[in-house]
Amino acid sequence: MTLTPRKDLLDIASLTDDEIKFVLDNAVQFKDLFKRSVKKVPPLRGQTVLTLFYEPSTRTRSSFEVAASRLSADVTHFDIESSSVVKGESVLDTVETLEAMRVDYIVVRHKQAGIPSLIAKNTRASVINAGDGWHAHPTQALLDAFTLQEIYKDLRGCRALIVGDIQHSRVARSTSLIFRRLGMQVAYLAPGSMMPREAPTEIPQFGNWRDALDWKPDVVYLLRVQSERLDEPFFPSAAEYHKHYGLTNERVEIIRERGLYVMHPGPVNRGVEITDAGMAYEKSLINTQVENGIAVRMSVLYWLRPGQV
């Protein structure tokens, strides 16, 4: 089987079912490489992958960098702090510079939705969205789906409860979408102020853990609490959030009794979304998600192909 390459990966919504399957299937083979003493393969030899992060993110950035290195690409980071961006250079000026450097893949994160798409239209390089505003985080969604597929093989009928600031979360948006595309059922648990303004009606919305657990999820997916939001008026304090929506030690016990899996996109705020006991929970998939992120990003880089502006 073969598949036509695409130039960019901007969101989950624009992917076909075949494309999602292709990326997830190949990721199995990429993960298999990690067991070898030589973890590196040469398909991107001579290609340059550049990470362009307008928002800080050590984990996602290094995951992409490790993935690109294992495909034998040359990896460069465009350091925003020290670049002329702080002097007011526009995104498109930066892209023009990168175009002149002839980079082949650009991994972008930006606080404003739509910036990766804007960049993609203005460069021949392949653009991968590594998170844009509240819009999308497609590689996170793919790695989440991959992680559950390792356990369930067929995700149809599997239930995921997503907990936290759904409205302001690109992870919730992309991950819900891919879960549902793969036949899963999704529900949200969040305070009213964090529920999405317009969500599909078939996604149940819960305001407390008791009701949410009565829905009988198989997986509890905790979103990260953005610490900068804690100062905003609609947002509860960290202690309040933990008490009402966090995975407290008491809730860890309930989840353990029911055998549920726990996921989190990282990095976690211990004592807010989750406790130390939650982190140590034997069915936590959080570290598996990190490992799988590399395999899935390798699979994405392998599939995309730079093209024309």
Next chain:
Amino acid sequence: MPEATRTLLTKAQMAESIAALAKSIREAHVGAKEIALVGIFTRGVPLAKRLATALRQSGVKVQFGTIDITHYRDDLSTFQMVPKLEGSDIDFDLDGMDVILCDEVIYTGRSVRAALDELYNFGRPKRVQLAVLIDRCGRELPVQPDYSALKVTLQPGERVAVRFEEVDPAGDSCTIESQPTSR
């Protein structure tokens, strides 16, 4: 679609050829403790499996593995389509092993070069040989088979198509296909 197809080996001749290959391999390894047959995806795999079965029946101890050469192809970036990965599977210790790579056809030799690169990710074999069903003349690299059942010289625009029932629904066949345009 091919314009014309002519049979190179009948189904029965194919079976005989594979049996003959197995025999040559066995005779070249008299007294060997163990050998490894490694099939190159896609159709080197069923060939290697059949050879392994034949050799085991005659009492040779055989390890079996598969090699996916996709990452090592020198023409990957020119492909219009991206291949789905099969993944290599060598679950025995390759170090010091007597290995026979298997492919259904050798032509330019480029696949074998790629297979050697991938194979070396798993260890350092004592010796690597090559077994093919069809040796098509036209090498572009200094790589030659150690065991082959049939040698052919084809015209430009022609290709050898070997099919195995394990992966091809139409069953075993070995034909020469003429295509309107060469590769």
